[in-house]
Amino acid sequence: MKSKEDVEKLEKVIGQLQGAHAEIGLLAKKSPSDSLNSFKLKLINKVLVAANSVLGKKYRPFDDFEQFDSDDAPTTSDVTLILAQYMEEVERYRSDNVIHDYGWFYVVGGETTEIPAGPPSKVGRK
Template identity: 60%
Template sequence: MKTSNDVEALERLIVQLGGMHTEISQLAKKSPNDALNAFKLKLVNKIIAAGNTILPQDYRPFEDFEQFDSDDMPTNSDVTLILTQYMEQAERFRSDNVVYEGYKWYYKVDDRTSDIIAAQPTRVGDK
């Protein structure tokens, strides 16, 4: 990450992905093959677009996936699947960009330890 704004954008993405995943997962458990409505699809596509902007190419879950097609409404289970993949990759990116110093986790910004406190990484190791 190059700036503290990048950290904020990633944190926002992670929260949005988690919240949307929770909502759509509940729909998928009840009616996995039902199509998502247009309003929810618009929100999902906004979050995915943010993910495609924030995540570097090698962290994107599918290099050719940009968004869901509104003419071919995806099912609840389709959306859950894609959101899960974006959540995993966003967390992998976050985990790869935190360091442990002085008994705390911090984000790396511009390849240096910043003063922005981070949660402990859940993914350990190289990309």
Template identity: 65%
Template sequence: MKSKSDVEALEKLIGQLQGLHSEISLLAKKAPSDAVNAFKLRLINNVIAAANDVLGPNYLPFGDFEAFNADDVPSTSDVALVLAQYMEEAERYRSDNVKYWKGRWVYVVNGDSSDIPSGAPTKVGKK
């Protein structure tokens, strides 16, 4: 990561992905084949577009996926599956950019330890 704003974008993305995944997973448990409505799909695609920007090509879960096609109307289970993969890659990206420094976990910004606190990594090693 190159700046504090990159860290903030990642933290925001992780929160949005977790929130969307939680909501869509509830819907998918009730009716996995039901279509996602246009409003929700627009919000989901906005978060996926942000994820594609934040994660960059090295951390994208699918090389050929950019967004859901509104004309194909994906099911709740399809969306839950894709969001889960984005969550995994966002966490791998975060884990690859934190280190233990002076008794706490911090983000690495421009190759150096920063003063931005982080949780411990949950993924080990780069892909």
């Protein structure tokens, strides 16, 4: 990460992915083959575009996927699957950018910051 703004964008995307996954996951359990309505799909695509921007090529879960096609409404189970993959990669990215130094903190520009972070759930650093 290059700046504090990158950390803020990451944290926002994490929250959006978690919220969307929880909501769509409930729908998927109830009716996995139902299509997502255009309003929800538009919001999901905005989250995916933001996640792609934060993750960059190295961390994106799929090279050939950017967002859902609005003309081909995906099922709730399709969306849940994709959101889960993005959540895994966003956590791998976050884990690669935190360090323990008398607590967990984000690393920005190669330097430990005072921005608090949770412990990593993925093993290893870059």
